[in-house]
Amino acid sequence: MERLPPIGSEEREISLPEVLKPYFEKVGLKWKVRFFQAETDTLRIDSNSVTKEHRIWVGEGQEKWQELLVHELCHGKLAETLDPNFSQVNFHPRYDIDDPQFRKKAQLVYLSQAHVDIWVDDLVEKIDPILTKRMISQAVSDFDRFLKRPNILYQFLKEKGEAYFFVTWGMNTAEIKRRNLGELLEENQRILERIFIVLGANYGTLSQVLSRFYEELPKLPSEKEKAIELLQSSTQSVSQILNFPIKPKLIEHTHQRYGKSWVWKFD
């Protein structure tokens, strides 16, 4: 899941990570792809439809994360074929991205539209289902580890917030079913039971409501307008389920130099 770019970060270009070589051609991106060393541990992509360039930031040690790097490339594919908002979150230019108030609300938009990752993984699965399977089982064992050690879990909740937990667990649960990974269902069910015990009924119920919503998420339409419509309506639904004080809307904005693009507004 992508987060806001850090303020004032330096860029150092790096070469195509070795583990991506077997998949790079298969994803078949048409725009130029450049890789940069990230200062934080966030793996993220930025796709620019004007310069026709993807920039992928890779944190220390992340150049070995094959499935996650392929996932970033697939974000790029959706940006090329549908809209850059499937690669990163574009906000209306009237917002000041360094303003802490903006960053707080922007984070809620990020969380509400995080399920873009499910559509990205639909593409990753087509390229190689081993990659999605590895990603999802890794997440199941991470949740299992967290819930067995409440200290780590509380630390996680403090750092990332409760909503991040609901969203990531819910999406992973939906992906288990979407990718027919029945062998992970039992362990995942035990995790849900522990969520109820360790975090309480409110957490448990909310996790369930959200995972059901993600399970029913339709496939991404191949028509741009329809895809944008679904992105907006599903993002609004998640924001409502999580009781966020925002109503995210995608509006068409015309930039003097760059032309038309879809951007998020949230108030």
Ligand SMILES: [Zn+2]
């Ligand atoms: Zn992603």
